[in-house]
Amino acid sequence: MNIRAATAQDAPAISEMLQKLVAAGKRTARADIEFVRENYTDNPVGIRCCLAEDEKGSLLGIQSLIHATEGNRYETPVGWGIIGTHVSPDAARRGVGRRLFECSREAAIEAGLSKIEAFIGKDNIVAQSYYERLGFETFRHTDTAVCKVWTRES
Numbered sequence: 424m425n426i427r428a429a430t431a432q433d434a435p436a437i438s439e440m441l442q443k444l445v446a447a448g449k450r451t452a453r454a455d456i457e458f459v460r461e462n463y464t465d466n467p468v469g470i471r472c473c474l475a476e477d478e479k480g481s482l483l484g485i486q487s488l489i490h491a492t493e494g495n496r497y498e499t500p501v502g503w504g505i506i507g508t509h510v511s512p513d514a515a516r517r518g519v520g521r522r523l524f525e526c527s528r529e530a531a532i533e534a535g536l537s538k539i540e541a542f543i544g545k546d547n548i549v550a551q552s553y554y555e556r557l558g559f560e561t562f563r564h565t566d567t568a569v570c571k572v573w574t575r576e577s
């Protein structure tokens with residue numbers, strides 16, 4: 424598995440993978456190319472969008488890490504990071520998510536973040552287990568989500 428930073432040129436392949444997640448019932452948000460560019464590969468408040476691909480260059484998953492800025496839609500405290508993970512249904516539970524976080528964690532430390540928040544659907548038990556496994560801890564709940572936080576070791 425190869426891990427690298429995603430670019431705008433990856434947006435069509437990322438969109439295709441997100442559409443597979445929608446078809447598999449694992450995603451309800453938009454999955455079009457414009458959405459991918461705005462939110463993941465070319466987000467003006469993006470820190471790094473890490474991408475995992477197999478030896479043939481097929482996309483396995485992405486993880487986006489962005490700055491929580493004033494007025495962010497998740498109401499994450501300003502100055503923290505916000506993370507989102509999307510692994511292809513064809514590549515689930517093979518360690519892709521875990522490898523992606525090594526990349527994002529490095530980016531978070533380089534960016535000087537001390538906290539990262541994940542906003543997870545309250546019924547999304549797999550994603551909750553995933554983030555817990557990476558050391559994220561429950562920080563708050565909303566009507567629809569559980570928010571888990573990673574804290575940099577001092």
Ligand SMILES: CC(C)(COP(=O)(O)OP(=O)(O)OC[C@H]1O[C@@H](n2cnc3c(N)ncnc32)[C@H](O)[C@@H]1OP(=O)(O)O)[C@@H](O)C(=O)NCCC(=O)NCCS
Pocket residue numbers: 444449450507508509510511514515516517518519520521522541542543544547548549550552553554556
């Ligand atoms: C959640 C998600 C990112 C996990 O990615 P992944 O590459 O499958 O995860 P990994 O193989 O790296 O697994 C890491 C850990 O996550 C947990 N995990 C992953 N899949 C799991 C499952 N099906 N059931 C229970 N725990 C699971 C386990 O603790 C696992 O560690 P282990 O295999 O040593 O037990 C992936 O399932 C996904 O993209 N889901 C759909 C989109 C989504 O819900 N994203 C999160 C939005 S907030």
